[in-house]
Amino acid sequence: MSFSLKNDVVVPGEIVAQQEEFVEGEGVYVDQETGFLRSAFLGKIAIDLNNKMISVNTHKKLKLPKKNSIVLCSVSSVKENIIFVDIFGVIVLYPRPKWEHEFSSPLSGAILSNQIGVDKYNDLTEIVKPGDIILAKVISSTNPFNLSLKGPQFGVIYSMCSKCGEVMTPINNDQLKCPKCGNVEKRKISNLATSKLLKIDMKKTIMIPP
Ligand SMILES: [Zn+2]
Missing domain, CATH: 2.40.50.140 (Nucleic acid-binding proteins)
Incomplete structure (x- = not known):
């Protein structure tokens, strides 16, 4: 089952993919209850097919702490x-x-x-x-x-x-x-x-x- 996107601009909380399709990149988080990947920001989707990674790039990028920071x-x-x-x-x-x-x-x-x-x-x-x-x-x-x-x-x-x-x-x-x-x-x-x-x-x- 695949998930298609109607628009490449997403709002915070919007579903961008399913967990089995992509790994979460910057600006994307896993909704543990449903297994969907959702956007953390208002921004544009970026897909890295080589690494099967989906990210959301914001215009005003908020620098957030990363794991292990x-x-x-x-x-x-x-x-x-x-x-x-x-x-x-x-x-x-x-x-x-x-x-x-x-x-x-x-x-x-x-x-x-x-x-x-x-x-x-x-x-x-x-x-x-x-x-x-x-x-x-x-x-x-x-x-x-x-x-x-x-x-x-x-x-x-x-x-x-x-x-x-x-x-x-x-x-x-x-x-x-x-x-x-x-x-x-x-x-x-x-x-x-x-x-x-x-x-x-x-x-x-x-x-x-x-
Ligand atoms: Zn004292």
């Missing part, structure tokens, strides 16, 4: 089994941390409790708290983006004291201490939190030296 986020809320974040942009870590690109407005992301990479914790607020700046890895390339904290470089890189608002200092890989009031809090801390190559100021402007 490393993203910088702020934690917006922490629920029982899920952490919601705002994704600021994609960074590359090596050979030194720098922006790959920043988004004009933050994208939504979520981290499920099975993507934390910590064996024992009582609840997710021991991993991150709202307002923390974190590094995470993208594990799904469609909106809303699923992220993972598995791996030593992922976790909190900037956090403020819940009691007095001072920026806290990591004392090991799961604890931060407030230099002002001495309060100690649990987190999953990125091993880059103490890196001098990656700095964040009090206004939460992320500064990564060139």
Whole structure:
């Protein structure tokens, strides 16, 4: 069974093919319920017959994080089994941390409790708290983006004291201490939190030296 297209311009959500016909390229996602490939954007269809890949090209191309991208986020809320974040942009870590690109407005992301990479914790607020700046890895390339904290470089890189608002200092890989009031809090801390190559100021402007 094949699927024919009446028009080569598609709108977001429009069916562009069936899963058995093509693999999804940029701007196309799999509708898991039906097996259809749908467009993520308003744009034109592009078919690569050699690779049996279908894509949608937009005029104003929105750069989105790809699977395995490393993203910088702020934690917006922490629920029982899920952490919601705002994704600021994609960074590359090596050979030194720098922006790959920043988004004009933050994208939504979520981290499920099975993507934390910590064996024992009582609840997710021991991993991150709202307002923390974190590094995470993208594990799904469609909106809303699923992220993972598995791996030593992922976790909190900037956090403020819940009691007095001072920026806290990591004392090991799961604890931060407030230099002002001495309060100690649990987190999953990125091993880059103490890196001098990656700095964040009090206004939460992320500064990564060139
Ligand atoms: Zn404090």
